[in-house]
Amino acid sequence: MSLPSHLFGPMPSDPAIPATRRSSSAIDPSRVSDLPILRRVIPPLWQAMAASKGFDIRARVQDRTRLLLDCRTCGGVMVTRVFTVVNAKPQCPHCLAARRSAQAEAAGVVFLAPHPERVGYGVFRAPCGHELHRQFELIDRVARGETGLRCGTCLADREAEDARRIGWERIGPDPSARGPAGYRRLYRHTCGHVQSILAANVAWGQCDCAGCGDTWTARPSRIYLFDLRIPAAPGRPSRHWMKLGYSAHPVKRHRHQLGLPPEAAVKILRVVEMPTGHAARRAEEAAHRRLRRAHPEAVVPRVEFGDAINVTREIYHPTILQRLEAEMDRIQRERDDEAAKAISVPASP
Incomplete structure (x- = not known):
């Protein structure tokens, strides 16, 4: 079996094949005679170990630690270390290249070569003609129909x-x-x-420019921090939560949109003015990502607030009030920094 030499490249690991990584290198049969042969005895134990793993030792080459092997599966020639033959399982680069080519073909792409820098990645040609750098494990899943591949x-x-x-x-x-x-x-x-x-x-086409548009994304908005308290009632314990969100009209938001019970007490702890609704939404989403990552235990689960408020998230326990205040400080600071940048950039002629 003969495969193009560019398919071998540096030997990256293959997750599906347990073997010593980068322990073997493929040899073009026409260049075997160029290898320096060492006239040394090959111990019978080495031959037996190689045979048990599907290889024959042809010669000792290059130095005392390397062997020239013939693969019994494909007939390919390779150089590997004595240690690999005795203590591990040699991996035939010819067989590996053949499997990767077949795997890529099943996935609808062409295997070009192992990635020269990223272990576990290969270079492939997509049907559109563009080159893709993808993990071999991903190509295997594509071949099995478990996922797709896009350019x-x-x-x-x-x-x-x-x-x-x-x-x-x-x-x-x-x-x-x-x-x-x-x-x-x-x-x-x-x-x-x-x-x-x-x-x-x-x-x-569902987007509007926050710079020149006329929808809420372009109009000024506000990020707010609410202190929400709902007194106890028959069959319901008292509740105390914090809510961080954005709205052009925070007062209208808590009075008419949150669906809170009439007895609820709402205190607006902080409001940060934002230049556009788009900027407010981005800053609020980033703050929630940071809060969920840093304090997952402070996020009030949906089952706890139930139908007491018309939201599905963005509710926190008051234990992280200090962190919520810090987030509001950060939002205001980043808003001021963006405004300063905008002023410092000269207008286009």
């Missing part, structure tokens, strides 16, 4: 076309996005305003 270059092209269709220019991924927010991209509107938007919203 990042083609995806970026589609997103750019979606943006152009509605008057935006795709800049690239939003570097500040994490988790589900990782689907956000940075876009520049025809007015020059740069905004982070979910790519799916751009595809559907």
